[in-house]
Amino acid sequence: MKHELKLLNKIIETKDIETAVEEEVNLIFEGQTEAMWHYILEFKQDHDAIPSKDHLKNKFPEFQHLNTTEEPFSFLVQEARTINASGMVRQALRESIEKLQQGEDPVEVARLISAKSVDIMRDSGRFTDANIVDFGERTGILRERVENPDAEGVLGIPTGLTLIDENFGGWQPGDFVVVIGWTGAGKSYFTRLLAVEAWKRGYSPLVISLEMDKIQEQYRMDTLLNKGAIFNNSDLMHGRGVIPDDYENWANETFNDKHPMHIVTAEGVDAADQFFVQGKIQQYRPDMVILDYHQLFDDGRKGGTEVERVKNLSKDFKKIAVRNQVPVLDVSGVTMADGHGERPPELQEIAWSKQLSYDSDLVLAVHHPADTQTFEVISRKVRRGNQFAFYLNWDFDSGQWTESLDAME
């Protein structure tokens, strides 16, 4: 634990939280030091400052003042990673020996060691290059996929929409998905539908929404889960047509003892940039992340022009998805000189930068023609699979929806 405390001391001394986040120190901290790291992140978010060592000591008596002026930041990170990796290797070996002693199949134990070693390499920051002729890892992954298919026959997190699952597959670790649409086209609502569908299947989404307030967001999720059975979205927003006790009973049945679905809004947040996103992922460890929306995020790298800002964020969101092995869905606005088109936007209409389309694994364009309950969805880029398009017949107020492939004139 001492090496972890030294690292925390160094972060406080240098006040360089951005480098710490970039270096993925979250993978190093455990137990008490993990709690201290989260506290520092939250403190930074609330006060735009790093707590002093005395402050941290008052909060966590286990914290120790250590002088780290001599040692460079990178040295301490490397030292902590090495010590942690060593502990993880010992732990993996101990578990394997125990299993062998209990008479378990040695091949199964070998597979366990193989899986653990991938985790250790990733967590210690050494999971880097690959030699394509070493096919062992790929064979192992394929075997795992064939032998343990998901209940819905989808790899990754099922999207809840059959036509996306069929053509792209589920959300997989490291996916960077961009959702584009004209202003008011329902692109935010569409991503909340995806969050709710993931949650219903036992996954924990994290939604970082800079556009809407917390209560609005939560009522929207309620609506998607309730599908008009007890209330509509407008009932919740206007406080009419719904009996609070009925709502409470429904919420009790729906949410009690369930896995979390975190929503982070802009309320009380000074700057929401890529480091903030990384911090929130470390804090909540979600199964998928929704960022709403791209152009509202601040660029922690201080890009000068709007194009640079959007570009920096795009690259960093993609890296965040890959590093954290979590799918990231990023909502983006589009630009059009002469008003809105009467169709889903094209790739070249993404606001400010083409970088988003370069970095993405999937770009979904959504469109909601005025005065209809029809929602058009089309892929503009699919890194794995075929281009696809479909309709959603969706009543936003009740939250009821169905997929359709029948053309509507």
Added chain:
Amino acid sequence: MKPEEFVKVFSKTCESEGVLFVPDPVRDKAVARSLIKHHTKYYTPKILNKSAVMYIRGRVESASIADFAMNINEYRDKANREIESVNNFRETMKRTKERHEGLKGVN
């Protein structure tokens, strides 16, 4: 399409979009005739109509058929892109449906 019809549709669209239509009774019919002839020969009347709608929607205060004709290139390109995009959506959906039906057959 007849020139009178085009002028009528143009002015009606201006009205529904809240844009002031500036008529030019001396030239409107002649310009409309020329536009229709050109677009029937080289493009389609559908593109002409779509271009006119896009032109009117892009105007802040007023619109005229002569001004539209002078800037036709810009709006025809945009109209073309819109039409292609809509056709692409339908085509992609058709292919999605074929694959979906095929998968159902397999399962």
